[in-house]
Amino acid sequence: MKTFSRKWLAAPLAALLTAVALAAPPPGLLVLPEFDALAKKATESVNISLDPALLGLAASFLDSNEPQDAATRQLIAGLKGIYVRSYTFDADFAYPAAQVDAVRAQLTAPAWQRLVQVNSSREHTHVDIYVCAEHGVAQGLTIIASEPREFTIVNIVGAIDLARLHQLEGKFGIPKLPLPEGSAGGKDDKQPGR
Amino acid sequence: MSEDMHDDLENTPLERRLRAALTPADPPPGFVAGVMARVAAEPAAPQRARRSPAVVSWVAFGLAASVVLSVLLAHQWQVRRIEQGREARRQLLEALRVTDEKLDLTYRVVNAQPRAALPPHSGA
Numbered sequence: 001m002k003t004f005s006r007k008w009l010a011a012p013l014a015a016l017l018t019a020v021a022l023a024a025p026p027p028g029l030l031v032l033p034e035f036d037a038l039a040k041k042a043t044e045s046v047n048i049s050l051d052p053a054l055l056g057l058a059a060s061f062l063d064s065n066e067p068q069d070a071a072t073r074q075l076i077a078g079l080k081g082i083y084v085r086s087y088t089f090d091a092d093f094a095y096p097a098a099q100v101d102a103v104r105a106q107l108t109a110p111a112w113q114r115l116v117q118v119n120s121s122r123e124h125t126h127v128d129i130y131v132c133a134e135h136g137v138a139q140g141l142t143i144i145a146s147e148p149r150e151f152t153i154v155n156i157v158g159a160i161d162l163a164r165l166h167q168l169e170g171k172f173g174i175p176k177l178p179l180p181e182g183s184a185g186g187k188d189d190k191q192p193g194r
Numbered sequence: 195m196s197e198d199m200h201d202d203l204e205n206t207p208l209e210r211r212l213r214a215a216l217t218p219a220d221p222p223p224g225f226v227a228g229v230m231a232r233v234a235a236e237p238a239a240p241q242r243a244r245r246s247p248a249v250v251s252w253v254a255f256g257l258a259a260s261v262v263l264s265v266l267l268a269h270q271w272q273v274r275r276i277e278q279g280r281e282a283r284r285q286l287l288e289a290l291r292v293t294d295e296k297l298d299l300t301y302r303v304v305n306a307q308p309r310a311a312l313p314p315h316s317g318a
Contacts, residue, residue: 046292048285057275058282072290084289120303127300145296154293 026080028132028140028157030106035085038095038151042087050082079158086152092124095151100144103153104128107142124148131160 039045050058055076062069076082087095107114107130116129125147132140143154245253 046288048289048292050282050285050289054278054282055286057279058286061279061283072286075290076286082286082289084292086292116300118300118303120306122306123303125299125303127296127303129300143293143296143300145299147299152292152296154289154296156293 026139026157027111027134028155029081030083030103030140030142030153030155032083032085032153032155033099033102035087035099038087038099041089041095043090044086044088046084046086048082048084052080055079055081079156079160081155081157083155083157084153087150089149089151092148100146100151100153103144112140112142 035047039047059073059076062073064070064073089095106112107128111134112130112132114128115131116127118125118127120126125145127143127145130142130144131138132142138160139158141154141156141160143152145152
């Protein structure tokens with residue numbers, strides 16, 4: 001009787017755990033604020049949310065015979081989402097730092113590692129590139145770029161092949177990015193990663 | 195010759211039996227009354243409603259309309275799907291463009307620094 005009860009208890013429990021696992025957000029996915037206030041102030045705004053379904057749909061509209069489309073299709077093959085928020089303003093520093101900090105607060109170790117941090121006091125530009133790794137496999141990439149009149153967050157979810165991204169140099173105008181093996185470091189304008 | 199043959203045929207046992215069996219006979223007395231009594235005693239069978247031609251034509255029209263509607267809806271769904279796909283493709287390329295732009299910005303800022311300040315790297 002005891003075995004019977006346990007068996008009948010185990011099945012729904014397993015189903016519940018599976019449902020929870022499926023409902024859990026994938027690693028590398030950030031909760032991005034809506035930035036409504038920023039969008040109102042911005043002269044230009046880009047708000048892109050491509051979940052796995054939309055990514056799949058977009059991929060089906062890429063022409064494999066076109067070299068750029070074929071490269072894009074390869075690049076996004078292992079991705080589970082691309083989320084972009086970018087706002088351009090007509091005045092310097094028109095965006096609140098608090099909302100940027102709220103996003104940065106999610107990028108914590110051990111899941112997230114800062115790959116590159118670039119500060120330019122001359123250009124008043126600050127760029128952080130974070131990578132989310134799980135079991136040694138990259139599961140997400142986040143770029144936070146703050147410029148005097150522009151603020152951008154890019155969150156790419158999924159197994160990102162940086163080498164493949166690197167191969168796209170010239171195709172999307174992606175330049176050679178001197179990515180260090182581990183965390184970037186330097187003095188003044190380049191700070192060491194976490 | 196032929197009349198003889200006919201007479202012979204008429205007189206065969208089969209012919210005689212047939213003639214006897216097919217002789218008209220009146221029903222026994224009370225037969226009609228009995229039949230009428232049984233008819234009256236049995237419950238009336240439900241009559242199948244006969245569809246009028248108007249109903250039949252409305253049903254046909256309804257079927258045709260639903261087929262046309264299904265085709266229209268499928269076409270509409272397909273058109274919307276194509277629009278969504280094109281929009282998703284546009285957004286994907288825009289997202290990659292923005293990503294590219296920010297990587298480019300990083301590259302520019304890194305390169306703008308004196309080479310002495312750069313850390314040694316693997317040359318990725």
